[in-house]
Amino acid sequence: MPGLRSWLERRRTRDRRRPADDQELGDSTAPRFGYGLNDRPLWSQRDREAEEVRKVLREAGCIEWSDLPPDHDGFAVEGGGDGEPFAVACTLDDPTAARAEVQRYTNALRAAAYRVQLDPDDDQCVEVWPPPDNGPK
Numbered sequence: 001m002p003g004l005r006s007w008l009e010r011r012r013t014r015d016r017r018r019p020a021d022d023q024e025l026g027d028s029t030a031p032r033f034g035y036g037l038n039d040r041p042l043w044s045q046r047d048r049e050a051e052e053v054r055k056v057l058r059e060a061g062c063i064e065w066s067d068l069p070p071d072h073d074g075f076a077v078e079g080g081g082d083g084e085p086f087a088v089a090c091t092l093d094d095p096t097a098a099r100a101e102v103q104r105y106t107n108a109l110r111a112a113a114y115r116v117q118l119d120p121d122d123d124q125c126v127e128v129w130p131p132p133d134n135g136p137k
Contacts, residue, residue, distance in 0.1 A: 052130065115128070
């Protein structure tokens with residue numbers, strides 16, 4: 001999925017400050033919801049909900065896509081917010097392996113009370129809505 005990879009790489013240009021930077025800048029500039037794995041800033045409710053999706057998938061043993069060394073294929077979470085679903089895509093090149101991995105994502109997320117449905121336009125992607133009680137923490 002070369003198109004997906006280049007799209008994901010462009011999306012990775014967001015601010016990647018580290019928690020230690022917040023001490024120098026003052027608390028008012030710290031991300032509202034703290035930091036996710038690898039110091040990913042969680043600026044908004046949408047960021048926090050996306051990190052919760054990632055956490056469920058990582059806890060289920062799924063590998064997250066990375067463009068950082070060592071780069072590897074896996075899942076990517078994008079979109080969401082304002083009632084829209086998150087897109088959870090599988091970046092594996094082998095369609096059979098990707099479909100099996102997408103089923104794994106579906107099972108893990110449904111077990112955690114997420115609403116999940118296959119993306120009608122892409123069999124290597126699912127649409128995901130957070131559980132109703134996934135409010136601010």
